[in-house]
Amino acid sequence: MRASLVVGVVGGGVAGLFTAYYLVREGFCDIVVFEKRYVGSGGSYRCATGIRASFTSREHILLMKHSIELWREFSIEHNVAYERGGYIWLLTRESDLEAFKGYVGFQNSLGVPTRFLDPEEVRDYVPSINTDNILAGVYDPLAGKACCFETVLTLYKYLREHGVKFYTSTCVEKIVVENNCVKGVVTNRGFYEADKVLVAAGYGSREILKTTGIDLPLENLPRHALVTERYREHFKPLLIDWSSSSYIVQVKDGNFLIGAEVPENPGNPLSNRIDFLYQAANTWTRYLPWLANVHILRYWTGYYVMTPDHHPVIGPIDEVNGLYVATGFSGHGFMIAPVTGLNMAYWILHDKPYDSIASNLSYRRLVEGRLIKEVAVFG
Amino acid sequence: MDARRVIVCRCEDVTLADVLEAIEEGYRDLESLKRRLRIGMGACQGSHCLPIVARILARKTGKGFDELYIPGNRPPLSPIEFKYFLKESEG
Numbered sequence: 001m002r003a004s005l006v007v008g009v010v011g012g013g014v015a016g017l018f019t020a021y022y023l024v025r026e027g028f029c030d031i032v033v034f035e036k037r038y039v040g041s042g043g044s045y046r047c048a049t050g051i052r053a054s055f056t057s058r059e060h061i062l063l064m065k066h067s068i069e070l071w072r073e074f075s076i077e078h079n080v081a082y083e084r085g086g087y088i089w090l091l092t093r094e095s096d097l098e099a100f101k102g103y104v105g106f107q108n109s110l111g112v113p114t115r116f117l118d119p120e121e122v123r124d125y126v127p128s129i130n131t132d133n134i135l136a137g138v139y140d141p142l143a144g145k146a147c148c149f150e151t152v153l154t155l156y157k158y159l160r161e162h163g164v165k166f167y168t169s170t171c172v173e174k175i176v177v178e179n180n181c182v183k184g185v186v187t188n189r190g191f192y193e194a195d196k197v198l199v200a201a202g203y204g205s206r207e208i209l210k211t212t213g214i215d216l217p218l219e220n221l222p223r224h225a226l227v228t229e230r231y232r233e234h235f236k237p238l239l240i241d242w243s244s245s246s247y248i249v250q251v252k253d254g255n256f257l258i259g260a261e262v263p264e265n266p267g268n269p270l271s272n273r274i275d276f277l278y279q280a281a282n283t284w285t286r287y288l289p290w291l292a293n294v295h296i297l298r299y300w301t302g303y304y305v306m307t308p309d310h311h312p313v314i315g316p317i318d319e320v321n322g323l324y325v326a327t328g329f330s331g332h333g334f335m336i337a338p339v340t341g342l343n344m345a346y347w348i349l350h351d352k353p354y355d356s357i358a359s360n361l362s363y364r365r366l367v368e369g370r371l372i373k374e375v376a377v378f379g
Numbered sequence: 380m381d382a383r384r385v386i387v388c389r390c391e392d393v394t395l396a397d398v399l400e401a402i403e404e405g406y407r408d409l410e411s412l413k414r415r416l417r418i419g420m421g422a423c424q425g426s427h428c429l430p431i432v433a434r435i436l437a438r439k440t441g442k443g444f445d446e447l448y449i450p451g452n453r454p455p456l457s458p459i460e461f462k463y464f465l466k467e468s469e470g
Binding site for chain 1: 405408414420422448460461
């Protein structure tokens with residue numbers, strides 16, 4: 001590796017920032033981050049901040065298990081708010097009980113200690129919950145949440161202190177490739193040389209990679225979330241109403257954050273919808289009657305960047321030397337970001353992932369139709 | 380004047396000293412300052428604090444007020460209780 005090697009990171013969200021972070025930890029600091037708006041401006045600042053390993057594919061479970069260990073290390077070292085307060089899935093339909101028995105068994109077999117709770121036990125974790133409609137809960141004690149603001153700002157500061165350059169309000173328009181090797185990127189502010197380029201720009205990765213002849217099957221799916229005014233801590237776990245795919249979590253500063261599903265088609269523009277507020281209010285006041293008198297403070301929208309199998313696309317792009325991708329997190333980009341970053345850093349510096357199973361998430365699987373099956377996508 | 384006693388954001392209790400410290404730490408755009416200090420995240424939706432912090436930031440960085448990107452407004456305009464969104468049939 002020559003001394004002048006420069007790594008360009010396209011996208012200043014958590015995937016790109018954690019990659020730069022682990023490159024720096026490996027002693028490599030010649031990094032330039034290009035961000036079309038401001039650092040954190042996409043999904044990173046809009047997410048629900050939940051972090052868990054209780055998934056339904058081997059790839060997700062093993063990588064997320066590693067990710068939650070990295071979250072713990074990162075949070076302790078940099079004093080970032082991260083807490084394992086658990087997740088509870090609230091089940092209200094008989095058919096869900098059978099399905100979750102399967103999920104729990106699979107998760108337990110891979111070392112994730114999810115377990116069933118009866119409605120009374122749910123109340124141990126959420127004292128004010130109305131359990132009338134609840135048949136059972138499923139509890140994941142290893143799951144938790146981190147503050148997305150502290151995470152992004154801490155990375156941003158740490159990276160700048162270690163000499164990483166940031167070009168914000170800088171849009172990458174084209175990747176320049178010569179003789180199958182990356183040479184740099186063309187931006188709205190001109191050309192920048194780079195020997196290796198990671199494209200971690202959410203859905204924007206699609207247009208950027210098209211300039212090299214690669215077309216990733218990504219879709220942008222609008223999602224909706226709100227926060228209430230702030231309260232003293234009332235409950236620790238993130239709660240999911242499984243029948244409506246809706247969740248509520250009390251974030252670090254005390255606001256209750258609610259996401260609720262309203263019908264959306266991929267590619268829809270982001271717009272505020274009154275039916276979202278009705279959906280959120282009706283779902284969660286049934287469980288938490290006091291919520292009726294709580295104020296909604298802010299409502300925003302963001303995108304899940306979906307792949308056909310709802311798993312990320314991470315790793316090198318074999319067709320072009322020096323080109324890498326990390327996108328398509330399908331709603332789980334924040335929680336998986338540390339392990340994404342570590343693996344990308346290893347791929348970039350050592351030509352192999354840190355976790356061998358990360359290879360299963362390569363771009364090639366989508367081309368060759370080897371899709372990964374996951375039964376459940378939420379949160 | 381003690382910067383610790385000058386309130387810039389009343390919703391989130393942010394002082395002038397907090398803003399100056401955050402700018403010193405290297406957060407020199409309003410979006411980062413918003414997430415660092417919670418300005419613009421309170422009940423007034425930033426209607427008071429954001430122009431004030433933009434002015435402080437303009438002075439500190441030498442940029443024009445108009446060059447500083449002001450974070451977008453998000454609904455609702457003022458806080459509103461969930462009870463106004465309950466449907467009788469489902470309630």
